[in-house]
Amino acid sequence: MRMHLSHLRLRDFRNYARLDVDFAPGFHLLLGDNAQGKTNVLEAIYLLATLRSFRGVGSAQMVRHGQKGCFAGGTLVGQGDHEVKMYWSARERSLSLDGRPVRKLTDYLGVLRTVVFCTEDLQLIKGTARSRRRFLDLLLSQTHRAYLPLLQRYAQTLRSRNAMLKRPVPDPLALEGFSRELISAGEEIIRLRHELVPKLSPLARLAYRRVSNEAEELRIEYAPSVKRDFAVELAQSHVRERAYRSTLIGPHRDELQLLLNDRSAAQFGSEGQKRTLAIALKMTQAEYLTGIHGGPPVLLIDDIMGELDVKRRSAFLPLLERIHQSRGQVFMTATEENWPQELGRDVQRWVVDKGVLRKAI
Amino acid sequence: MAALPEPVASLIGALSKLPGIGPRSAERIALHLVQAETGAVKQLAQILVTARDRVQLCAVCGALTEKSPCAVCSDPRRDASLVCIVERPVDIISIEKSGTFRGKYHVLRGKISPLNGIEPEDLRIAELEKRLAQEPIKEIVIALGTDVEGDATSFYLAKRLARGELKITRIAHGLPAGTGLEFADELTLSRALEGRREMP
Ligand SMILES: Nc1ncnc2c1ncn2[C@@H]1O[C@H](COP(=O)(O)OP(=O)(O)O)[C@@H](O)[C@H]1O
Ligand SMILES: [Mg+2]
Ligand SMILES: [Zn+2]
Numbered sequence: 116m117r118m119h120l121s122h123l124r125l126r127d128f129r130n131y132a133r134l135d136v137d138f139a140p141g142f143h144l145l146l147g148d149n150a151q152g153k154t155n156v157l158e159a160i161y162l163l164a165t166l167r168s169f170r171g172v173g174s175a176q177m178v179r180h181g182q183k184g185c186f187a188g189g190t191l192v193g194q195g196d197h198e199v200k201m202y203w204s205a206r207e208r209s210l211s212l213d214g215r216p217v218r219k220l221t222d223y224l225g226v227l228r229t230v231v232f233c234t235e236d237l238q239l240i241k242g243t244a245r246s247r248r249r250f251l252d253l254l255l256s257q258t259h260r261a262y263l264p265l266l267q268r269y270a271q272t273l274r275s276r277n278a279m280l281k282r283p284v285p286d287p288l289a290l291e292g293f294s295r296e297l298i299s300a301g302e303e304i305i306r307l308r309h310e311l312v313p314k315l316s317p318l319a320r321l322a323y324r325r326v327s328n329e330a331e332e333l334r335i336e337y338a339p340s341v342k343r344d345f346a347v348e349l350a351q352s353h354v355r356e357r358a359y360r361s362t363l364i365g366p367h368r369d370e371l372q373l374l375l376n377d378r379s380a381a382q383f384g385s386e387g388q389k390r391t392l393a394i395a396l397k398m399t400q401a402e403y404l405t406g407i408h409g410g411p412p413v414l415l416i417d418d419i420m421g422e423l424d425v426k427r428r429s430a431f432l433p434l435l436e437r438i439h440q441s442r443g444q445v446f447m448t449a450t451e452e453n454w455p456q457e458l459g460r461d462v463q464r465w466v467v468d469k470g471v472l473r474k475a476i
Numbered sequence: 477m478a479a480l481p482e483p484v485a486s487l488i489g490a491l492s493k494l495p496g497i498g499p500r501s502a503e504r505i506a507l508h509l510v511q512a513e514t515g516a517v518k519q520l521a522q523i524l525v526t527a528r529d530r531v532q533l534c535a536v537c538g539a540l541t542e543k544s545p546c547a548v549c550s551d552p553r554r555d556a557s558l559v560c561i562v563e564r565p566v567d568i569i570s571i572e573k574s575g576t577f578r579g580k581y582h583v584l585r586g587k588i589s590p591l592n593g594i595e596p597e598d599l600r601i602a603e604l605e606k607r608l609a610q611e612p613i614k615e616i617v618i619a620l621g622t623d624v625e626g627d628a629t630s631f632y633l634a635k636r637l638a639r640g641e642l643k644i645t646r647i648a649h650g651l652p653a654g655t656g657l658e659f660a661d662e663l664t665l666s667r668a669l670e671g672r673r674e675m676p
Pocket of ligand 2: 150153154155417418448
């Protein structure tokens with residue numbers, strides 16, 4: 116199912132005092148000098164989709180300097196139209212969908228699906244296992260309704276259990292009660308991750324081959340912390356977890372291995388390979404979501420096009436072509452108009468200048 | 477800048493300690509009270525004191541009551557062989573409304589909550605064990621919410637209370653995850669009580 120953002124409204128969001136703009140389906144190119152507010156627009160769209168910033172910052176930073184709160188809203192066209200409104204301040208936060216307050220996150224997420232390509236993606240390779248787990252979690256939350264509540268339940272159980280392990284003498288029966296909850300939520304998470312990764316691997320291999328200039332083979336592999344049986348291994352870790360006073364085994368310790376010719380990309384990959392790999396993973400995410408939902412997500416491509424050579428840029432072609440055919444939507448930023456013609460069919464150009472967005476003539 | 481008179485400030489301080497009342501509502505209520513008719517405020521104060529004086533916890537089950545033991549505990553028509561464990565006194569009200577439960581109650585006054593420092597010994601479990609020794613209880617129905625703490629506490633209780641012929645069941649269906657009993661409507665509750673399942 117195709118989806119696009121047909122209207123964006125911002126008030127006191129970053130350097131936008133006010134913005135009201137209509138977007139058609141298709142390719143949107145946001146041009147402008149540095150620090151004018153191009154990325155801020157993508158950040159706002161991503162925020163509407165995920166309720167988070169892709170810059171990994173808290174909402175307080177999104178409030179325009181000197182103001183109390185910020186507003187972001189939009190009209191989403193997919194299966195019917197939806198009106199989203201979001202207000203954030205230190206004292207008050209509200210989120211509404213079609214005029215009604217959103218009570219459960221799962222009722223909201225999925226109204227707008229996005230995949231962002233940005234320089235921070237490099238953390239997927241260079242960062243800790245946590246960033247790779249988040250990659251899996253985001254994909255699973257976008258494709259399984261039950262996943263996010265499951266993950267939240269696991270996280271809460273883990274916090275409770277760790278608090279218990281910090282006590283001088285945890286009550287063994289009470290600890291067992293929380294262990295059972297940890298195991299039942301954890302096993303379900305592990306099962307879903309086990310199912311997901313083999314589906315991603317071939318997509319990732321293809322995407323990498325397309326983006327890369329060299330011939331290495333990419334393989335991604337799920338390396339769960341639990342090898343066979345969560346209950347047994349948790350029990351076996353008991354002496355160690357008492358010493359460390361925290362839960363040492365479970366999906367919160369999982370890893371997603373990224374292997375180039377069977378060697379760890381983080382350890383042995385060149386800078387260029389890491390960058391290529393980050394893009395390939397994001398393409399994988401977009402392809403996978405397209406396959407599951409029968410329509411592409413809205414792509415947000417921040418800056419990275421400028422850094423890529425023609426061969427790597429052209430790797431985006433099949434994905435963009437598909438989005439074009441299905442009347443999906445892409446937002447790209449660039450500092451100058453160096454967008455290759457072969458990608459830029461029917462590009463709608465915008466100029467961003469000191470917090471003002473206007474159509475380029 | 478002129479500040480509020482000290483008595484108003486301390487009233488705001490006292491009100492904002494109440495559950496569900498933030499600093500802004502506390503201020504609004506305080507400003508209202510200090511400008512209201514004296515008689516009405518005195519009456520409110522009297523009602524507060526009377527309510528607190530007359531309400532106590534049932535020494536047996538822990539319900540809110542004017543007389544201890546409470547009406548349920550002293551009602552000979554209630555099935556004394558069946559006891560339902562709830563988290564808070566207010567949960568009794570929602571189960572009573574469903575009209576399907578004919579046994580007695582036991583209020584735990586919380587659930588095991590490591591993040592809030594609440595351990596089994598902080599709950600009214602010893603009191604329940606005493607009842608098990610004294611009353612002709614044959615079945616215990618655990619009616620805690622299905623969030624993490626409710627589930628862990630239910631497991632704990634099932635293990636700790638297990639003895640002889642005692643049957644221990646749990647309300648298993650209908651209660652939406654993550655909510656306490658007060659959000660459950662009467663229909664789902666009565667269905668839940670019928671569908672209780674035995675705990676391993
Ligand atoms: N909370 C904020 N309030 C006001 N201006 C902000 C805020 N956060 C960032 N900015 C401004 O936004 C601009 C950066 O916007 P950005 O979208 O990252 O630029 P670019 O066009 O290079 O992508 C800078 O001028 C910065 O000062
Ligand atoms: Mg930028
Ligand atoms: Zn009583």
